[in-house]
Structures are given as C-alpha cells and as structure tokens.
Amino acid sequence: MNAFSVEAFAKVNRDLHVLGKRPDGYHELDTIFQTIDLTDEIRFLEREDGELVLTIAGASQPVSEENLILRAARNLRERVGSRVGASIHLSKRIPIGGGLGGGSSNAAAALLGLRALWNLPATDADLHALAAAIGSDVPFFLVGGRARGAGRGEILRPLADGPEEWLVLVFPPFSLSTAVVYVALSAPPLTDSPGPSNLRSSDSGGGPDRNDLESAAESLQGGLRRFRLALSDLGATSARLSGSGSTVFGVFGDEESARRAFEGLAGLREETKATMMIVKTVSRAAFARRAMPPTTGQRG
Numbered sequence: 001m002n003a004f005s006v007e008a009f010a011k012v013n014r015d016l017h018v019l020g021k022r023p024d025g026y027h028e029l030d031t032i033f034q035t036i037d038l039t040d041e042i043r044f045l046e047r048e049d050g051e052l053v054l055t056i057a058g059a060s061q062p063v064s065e066e067n068l069i070l071r072a073a074r075n076l077r078e079r080v081g082s083r084v085g086a087s088i089h090l091s092k093r094i095p096i097g098g099g100l101g102g103g104s105s106n107a108a109a110a111l112l113g114l115r116a117l118w119n120l121p122a123t124d125a126d127l128h129a130l131a132a133a134i135g136s137d138v139p140f141f142l143v144g145g146r147a148r149g150a151g152r153g154e155i156l157r158p159l160a161d162g163p164e165e166w167l168v169l170v171f172p173p174f175s176l177s178t179a180v181v182y183v184a185l186s187a188p189p190l191t192d193s194p195g196p197s198n199l200r201s202s203d204s205g206g207g208p209d210r211n212d213l214e215s216a217a218e219s220l221q222g223g224l225r226r227f228r229l230a231l232s233d234l235g236a237t238s239a240r241l242s243g244s245g246s247t248v249f250g251v252f253g254d255e256e257s258a259r260r261a262f263e264g265l266a267g268l269r270e271e272t273k274a275t276m277m278i279v280k281t282v283s284r285a286a287f288a289r290r291a292m293p294p295t296t297g298q299r300g
C-alpha cells in the first residue's frame with residue numbers, strides 16, 4: 001500500500017501592496033511571498049474503500065483547515081474522475097488565523113501528495129487551477145521559495161532566493177480573519193490610472209518593505225503595533241505584519257541578532273502572553289526537497 005509524508009510550509013509576505021478593490025470583491029495585490037522553516041506534517045495512505053478520511057493532531061479547535069484539505073482532495077478526484085480513497089493525517093504546528101498561510105499550504109500539499117499517491121495524470125497547470133479555486137494563497141505553496149504574487153495573489157512569478165535570513169515570529173494570543181481585515185481596509189476601487197497605490201501605507205518605519213493591511217489590522221487589534229515597534233527597536237531590518245495577521249515578524253541578517261532580539265522580548269512575552277519563535281527562510285530547492293512527495297521508488 002502506498003504511503004508517505006510531506007512537510008507543508010508556512011510563509012510570510014515580505015511586501016504586500018493592495019492596488020485596489022476589484023469588481024469581484026477581491027483585492028488586486030502585488031506581494032512577495034517567502035517560505036519559512038515552520039511546517040505542518042501531512043501523511044498520506046492509500047485506501048481501497050474509496051473513502052477520504054482526515055485526522056488532525058495539534059489543533060486545539062475544529063479548524064477550517066480540514067475543509068481545505070478535503071476540498072482539495074475532492075476537487076482533484078473530480079478533475080480526473082478517480083474514485084480512489086486516502087487516509088490523511090495532519091500534524092498541525094502552524095498557527096491558525098495567523099497570516100502564515102497554514103491552511104492554504106495544507107491544501108497545496110494535499111494536491112501534490114494525492115496526485116503522487118494516486119499516480120494521477122494531472123499536470124502542474126491542472127494543480128495550479130485547482131489551487132487557485134481553493135484560495136488566493138494556495139498556488140504559492142506549489143512553488144515555494146520566494147515568489148511575487150499578482151492578481152488575488154495567485155498569479156505567480158518565482159524569484160531568485162535572497163540571502164538566508166532569520167525571522168523572529170510573534171504570535172499574539174488572538175487571530176484575525178482575512179475577510180474582516182479587508183473590510184476594515186475600505187480600499188478604493190481599482191482604477192486604470194497607473195502609479196502607486198492610493199492607500200495609506202504602513203507608517204512609522206518598520207523597514208523598506210510594507211504591508212498595506214497593517215493599519216487595517218492594527219485598527220482592529222491595537223496591540224499589534226507594539227510588537228512591530230519592539231522588533232524595530234531590537235534591530236530588525238524590517239518588522240511587519242504577515243498577510244492579514246495576526247503574526248508579526250522581524251527580519252535579521254544572522255542567527256545571533258535574532259537570538260538577541262528574542263531575549264530582548266522576554267518582558268513583552270511575559271506581559272502579553274504572545275508566543276514567539278525564531279525561524280529561517282527556506283530556499284526553493286530546500287522547499288522542493290521537503291514539500292514534494294517522493295517518487296514511486298522512494299516510498300515506504
């Protein structure tokens with residue numbers, strides 16, 4: 001019986017410009033995705049009874065993530081007209097509602113994993129189309145590394161890996177809904193006029209990158225700003241919200257500076273009950289090694 005595991009990576013948005021609201025209600029983006037070394041693990045096992053069974057460890061509440069994996073599985077089966085089943089076990093480590101793309105990553109891993117498990121003839125273009133239909137961030141997790149996202153985020157251009165960076169991640173003790181943050185943004189409609197976004201971009205420094213969702217997220221959760229400023233004060237070259245939050249991250253050029261900042265945050269950790277961790281960026285080659293299913297001969 002076919003069985004194997006893959007890692008499903010988290011991402012941060014190193015840069016996120018909202019260009020305006022589209023007639024379909026989504027927002028036109030120009031963003032840079034970067035995979036980071038924080039992963040869920042997903043195990044796939046073929047089932048002959050045709051059932052799709054998902055079990056989850058490590059999530060404290062019933063999660064929408066399970067719907068994304070099952071939706072990916074059902075959509076993929078439908079696309080190729082297959083009736084094979086699978087047991088899928090998800091070990092969850094990526095926080096939910098954190099702007100780190102965990103649910104989207106799980107869905108992409110399910111598409112890649114099940115295509116391999118079932119030996120399906122689906123092409124990469126088929127998987128991309130299925131991924132984009134599941135969610136705006138899902139296609140990025142078929143590519144990994146660093147990539148520029150346009151449209152809703154689903155039109156991707158892979159970028160060369162930058163130098164390895166160390167990130168301090170701050171998970172506040174609350175999550176944020178992407179849809180709610182976009183409503184709070186009240187973005188003006190897209191216009192044909194070229195030029196920079198007319199939205200208020202992130203204020204008070206925070207580095208060369210920006211995230212146009214930061215002020216909307218901070219208007220909903222005022223505590224976020226404090227984490228961003230603390231990371232800047234502790235030497236982060238960039239301190240931003242990831243996606244629509246609630247995770248805030250600081251970027252450091254080496255492990256030592258990241259560790260010093262982490263130690264400098266001890267008081268804030270204690271006071272706010274935020275969880276924090278240090279992670280490295282992940283190159284496209286490392287992503288491919290760890291996220292892609294093994295080829296038939298390597299499975300066990």
Ligand code: C5P
Nearest residue numbers: 025026027029135136152153178179182
């Ligand atoms: O695509 P996805 O289902 O992940 O998006 C969740 C919600 O976030 C959408 O329903 C929409 O409200 C908002 N969104 C948006 N523009 C984007 C991506 C997401 O308005 N580019």
